[in-house]
Amino acid sequence: MAPWPAVWARPDDAAQAISKIVGSRPVQYGRIHIELAPLVENGNSVTAKFSAQSPMTAADYVRAMFVISEGNPLAEVVSFHFSPLSGRAQVTTRIRLAESQRIWVIAEMSDGSLWRAHADTVVTLSACTEMI
Amino acid sequence: MSSPSNTVVTLPEKVRRGEVFEIRALVRHEMETGFRHTEQGVRVSRDIIREFTCTYNGEEVFRAMLHPGISANPLFIFYCRAVKSGDLEFRWMGDNNYQTILKHSIVVL
Amino acid sequence: MKRNVGAAFVTGLYLAAGAMGAPLDKRQSAYHLMSSENQRMQDDLSINPAMFWLLDGQALWMGQGDARSKACFSCHGDVKTSMQGVSAGFPKVVHGRILTLEGQINHCRVEHQNLPAFEYETRPLLSLTSLIATQSRGMQIKMSESREAMPFIERGRFLYHQRIGQLNLSCAQCHDDRAGQRLGGVSIPQGHPTGYPIYRIEWQTLGSLQRRLRNCMTGVRAERYDFGSEELQMLEVYLMHRANGMRVESPGVRP
Numbered sequence: 001m002a003p004w005p006a007v008w009a010r011p012d013d014a015a016q017a018i019s020k021i022v023g024s025r026p027v028q029y030g031r032i033h034i035e036l037a038p039l040v041e042n043g044n045s046v047t048a049k050f051s052a053q054s055p056m057t058a059a060d061y062v063r064a065m066f067v068i069s070e071g072n073p074l075a076e077v078v079s080f081h082f083s084p085l086s087g088r089a090q091v092t093t094r095i096r097l098a099e100s101q102r103i104w105v106i107a108e109m110s111d112g113s114l115w116r117a118h119a120d121t122v123v124t125l126s127a128c129t130e131m132i
Numbered sequence: 133m134s135s136p137s138n139t140v141v142t143l144p145e146k147v148r149r150g151e152v153f154e155i156r157a158l159v160r161h162e163m164e165t166g167f168r169h170t171e172q173g174v175r176v177s178r179d180i181i182r183e184f185t186c187t188y189n190g191e192e193v194f195r196a197m198l199h200p201g202i203s204a205n206p207l208f209i210f211y212c213r214a215v216k217s218g219d220l221e222f223r224w225m226g227d228n229n230y231q232t233i234l235k236h237s238i239v240v241l
Numbered sequence: 242m243k244r245n246v247g248a249a250f251v252t253g254l255y256l257a258a259g260a261m262g263a264p265l266d267k268r269q270s271a272y273h274l275m276s277s278e279n280q281r282m283q284d285d286l287s288i289n290p291a292m293f294w295l296l297d298g299q300a301l302w303m304g305q306g307d308a309r310s311k312a313c314f315s316c317h318g319d320v321k322t323s324m325q326g327v328s329a330g331f332p333k334v335v336h337g338r339i340l341t342l343e344g345q346i347n348h349c350r351v352e353h354q355n356l357p358a359f360e361y362e363t364r365p366l367l368s369l370t371s372l373i374a375t376q377s378r379g380m381q382i383k384m385s386e387s388r389e390a391m392p393f394i395e396r397g398r399f400l401y402h403q404r405i406g407q408l409n410l411s412c413a414q415c416h417d418d419r420a421g422q423r424l425g426g427v428s429i430p431q432g433h434p435t436g437y438p439i440y441r442i443e444w445q446t447l448g449s450l451q452r453r454l455r456n457c458m459t460g461v462r463a464e465r466y467d468f469g470s471e472e473l474q475m476l477e478v479y480l481m482h483r484a485n486g487m488r489v490e491s492p493g494v495r496p
Contacts, residue, residue, distance in 0.1 A: 037276050037278060039276075040276070041275065041276060041279065041427065041442075041496035042442040042443055042496035044203060044204070044442045044443060044445055045203040045204070045282075045442045045445070046203070046278075047276075047278035047279070047281075047282065056213075067201075069201060072201050073165075073167050073200075074199055074200060074201060076199045076201070077199055077201035077202065078196055078197065078198050078199060078201065078202050079196070079197045080194070080195070080196050080210075081192075081194070081195040081196070081197070082193075082194060083191070083192060083193060083194075084213075085188060085191060085192075085193045085212065085213055085215070086193055086194055086210065086211055086212060086213070087152030087153075087211045087212055087213035088152050088211035090210070090211060091194075091196070091208060091209065091210050092207070092208070092209035092210075093196070093202065093203075093206070093207055093208050093209070094202070094203040094206070094207050095201055095202060095203060096165075096200070096201050096202065096203050124425070124426035124427055125425065125426070125427070126427060126441075126442065126443040126496040127424060127425070127427050127429070127460065128456045128457045128459060128460030129443055129456060129459065129460075130444075130452075130455065130456045130459050137293055137296030137297050137300065138293065140287060140292045140293070140296075142287040156287050156288055158287070158288060158290065158292065160290070160293040162445065162446075163445075203445070204290075204445035204446070205290040205293070205445070207288055209288070
């Protein structure tokens with residue numbers, strides 16, 4: 001057994017993380033909008049905006065969004081949970097990206113339906129770092 | 133703007149009823165991933181914020197469950213529908229019993 | 242006749258000294274090399290992590306944590322008025338020595354507040370330098386070109402052009418000759434210190450210009466000058482002169 005787990009996740013880890021969320025339920029592609037720069041100067045902090053069109057009423061709202069990474073040491077990045085009171089299913093945050101990769105978002109609606117979308121990005125390293 | 137100086141939350145003071153308004157919540161935290169090592173090869177243990185919630189007059193408006201993949205000094209820009217005047221409460225919880233709570237009143241016209 | 246030639250020679254030197262590095266109209270802050278998201282992170286203080294240091298700085302300015310001595314506020318009043326434009330003229334040359342903003346703050350602490358000096362890169366020192374530097378945000382860098390300052394600017398200019406490290410590179414070779422070209426996928430900036438202290442995404446924290454210069458030295462595999470060393474101070478003076486007239490962006494964000 002290695003003293004610590006393998007550093008880089010594989011697309012299988014991402015697939016595993018996604019199947020933990022969706023189980024055996026069908027997932028359609030679409031409805032989610034991911035705003036992520038195609039080229040990133042430093043993977044330590046990458047602004048990302050996630051949104052899904054929805055009236056956000058008690059009868060019809062986005063219950064949750066899960067962000068999954070194919071290239072980070074851990075596939076789960078963050079999950080967001082909304083209510084009709086949210087008014088809008090949209091979040092902007094700053095995530096870490098270990099390397100150029102694909103990001104997945106899984107959205108769960110109040111009617112139980114599941115949706116997915118992805119975005120690809122190239123991550124470069126900043127110049128002249130330092131020793132700790 | 134808010135205090136203490138480990139959180140910065142930005143939101144309008146007054147909103148019209150029914151309006152969806154934006155909230156920006158920034159918290160000071162290194163979000164130590166648990167994957168880094170010292171020069172001596174010793175692993176630096178994970179120490180991150182795990183959960184952020186915003187409640188509005190006691191009702192949850194937004195929740196984020198964080199993992200190490202969220203950058204240091206986590207930021208969330210999210211939305212809330214103005215229902216009635218009252219209190220918004222922001223809570224960050226994490227490893228090593230970390231907890232920060234901030235309350236903000238809102239006037240709904 | 243002799244006098245005219247002498248005057249022309251001095252004027253020529255002055256013009257050459259004024260146009261250090263890139264010619265005036267071609268100077269560009271590294272802000273313009275950043276993504277729009279990172280630009281917004283800098284512009285919008287409500288999402289700029291440097292806010293935490295500003296808030297801490299404001300608390301320190303008002304004297305919190307040091308009940309035994311007088312606060313910055315006691316002498317300087319409101320930081321917004323008293324410190325407006327101040328950092329845009331630092332480092333200064335005072336009594337034949339370079340005085341950085343950090344040095345000035347420590348001078349106040351030791352001489353007027355009866356408090357110990359702060360070490361470089363400590364949270365309180367960065368909080369105060371960022372608070373003061375922010376009061377010059379949007380204003381033009383205004384460095385003295387006095388006869389007293391010129392030898393230090395020239396010495397800094399010499400260091401800037403000196404090859405160092407295992408890679409045997411000078412600052413000028415990247416930041417003058419090759420600014421705008423790419424190094425490992427990143428655009429090489431001209432290296433103007435318009436935003437310091439910066440929240441550097443690479444550090445995931447706020448840091449000083451001297452910290453960043455030490456990173457450059459690591460980049461060319463050179464032994465780094467110490468924090469507060471004469472070399473780093475002279476480089477600061479030279480770089481700020483080279484950026485004379487450019488707008489202060491503090492607190493900046495950089496990748």
